[in-house]
Amino acid sequence: MSAAAPHVIVSPGPVHAALTSWYHHAARDLPWRRRDCTPWGVLVSEAMLQQTPVSRVVPRWQEWMRRWPEPKDAALAPVAEILTVWDRLGYPRRALRLREAAQTIVDRHGGRVPETADELRKLPGVGEYTAAAVACFAFEEPEVVVDTNIRRVLARLFAGQALPGKTYTADQRRLARDVFPDPEADGGQLACTWNIAAMELGALVCTARSPACSECPAAQLCTWRLAGSPPPTEEQRTRAQSWAGSDRQVRGAIMAALRIGGVVERSDLLDGLPLPTVDLVQRRRCLESLLSDGLAEQQGERVALPGAHSRC
DNA sequence: AAAGCGGGGCA
DNA sequence: TGCCCAGCTTT
Numbered sequence: 001m002s003a004a005a006p007h008v009i010v011s012p013g014p015v016h017a018a019l020t021s022w023y024h025h026a027a028r029d030l031p032w033r034r035r036d037c038t039p040w041g042v043l044v045s046e047a048m049l050q051q052t053p054v055s056r057v058v059p060r061w062q063e064w065m066r067r068w069p070e071p072k073d074a075a076l077a078p079v080a081e082i083l084t085v086w087d088r089l090g091y092p093r094r095a096l097r098l099r100e101a102a103q104t105i106v107d108r109h110g111g112r113v114p115e116t117a118d119e120l121r122k123l124p125g126v127g128e129y130t131a132a133a134v135a136c137f138a139f140e141e142p143e144v145v146v147d148t149n150i151r152r153v154l155a156r157l158f159a160g161q162a163l164p165g166k167t168y169t170a171d172q173r174r175l176a177r178d179v180f181p182d183p184e185a186d187g188g189q190l191a192c193t194w195n196i197a198a199m200e201l202g203a204l205v206c207t208a209r210s211p212a213c214s215e216c217p218a219a220q221l222c223t224w225r226l227a228g229s230p231p232p233t234e235e236q237r238t239r240a241q242s243w244a245g246s247d248r249q250v251r252g253a254i255m256a257a258l259r260i261g262g263v264v265e266r267s268d269l270l271d272g273l274p275l276p277t278v279d280l281v282q283r284r285r286c287l288e289s290l291l292s293d294g295l296a297e298q299q300g301e302r303v304a305l306p307g308a309h310s311r312c
Numbered sequence: 313a314a315a316g317c318g319g320g321g322c323a
Numbered sequence: 324t325g326c327c328c329a330g331c332t333t334t
Contacts (some may be wrong), residue, residue: 045329046329046330047330048329049328049329049330050328050329050330050331051328051329051330051331052328052329053327053328053329054328054329056328057329091330091331093331093332094330094331097331097332124331125330125331125332126331127330127331127332128330128331129329129330129331130329130330130331133329145329147329147330148327148328148329148330149328149329150329168330199329202329203328203329207327208326208327208328209326209327237326238326238327239326240325240326240327
């Protein structure tokens with residue numbers, strides 16, 4: 001037993017009622033939430049939404065689903081095309097893994113997205129969160145879903161903290177389980193709605209920077225609010241990864257050049273990138289890492305997106 | 313448990 | 324400029 005474990009004082013029941021009721025009229029109309037969205041569409045959305053805001057995902061999701069409406073379509077798509085459609089969503093390794101997941105679904109699941117969190121978890125790029133989310137949102141399985149929004153909402157509602165801290169700890173996982181609705185109460189309906197409602201509240205009302213507590217359906221039940229909304233501690237404040245000058249920036253610039261230029265001379269890639277600094281060691285390191293990741297391909301003295309045909 | 317991995321938008 | 328955003332993989 002951990003001495004630092006937060007104890008749930010507020011009864012979860014009224015909070016479940018407040019948030020799920022709120023969700024029914026406040027929810028955004030997102031394409032992957034519609035009745036006619038397939039499990040594959042839900043999986044694609046979750047892969048794209050890993051670390052990328054909804055507003056930037058919507059158009060890329062629509063283009064992806066138009067081209068590859070089923071797993072078998074994405075499984076056959078050239079990597080170059082996958083990465084081009086992915087465009088600047090970021091973390092392009094996610095796109096490769098989504099394609100690999102499609103291939104696994106075809107090879108091992110008859111082309112249909114598996115329905116349980118345990119099976120989903122085995123797919124490339126599918127971790128604890130995504131497995132639970134797809135099982136819940138696509139198949140109405142009452143899995144405990146915990147994303148960055150839900151972590152923050154639970155920290156405030158039940159632990160009285162302004163922010164949940166940078167890493168997902170065992171205490172937070174325990175809290176999420178402790179306040180989760182009874183999965184067997186009504187066939188899992190409440191549990192699934194609770195997941196999406198808590199997530200939506202975190203996205204629209206209980207935001208990280210300036211929460212709109214006056215609009216919160218659970219403000220009167222919120223432990224953090226009742227404690228006077230104490231500010232986050234120094235430890236809870238996340239320190240951002242630097243961006244300028246980072247390998248991620250250089251990798252991103254190389255990928256952008258490959259998407260636009262098709263097949264590019266290796267030398268042009270190393271000294272012709274639109275970046276503020278020219279660090280040849282770093283550029284070489286980043287190019288090698290992209291080749292190693294399978295995000296780029298060497299063709300003689302040229303470099304291209306994997307599968308892109310050379311002009312020779 | 314911590315580090316690495318994109319990119320855009322807003323305070 | 325700093326910070327935030329429907330995480331996963333590797334160590």
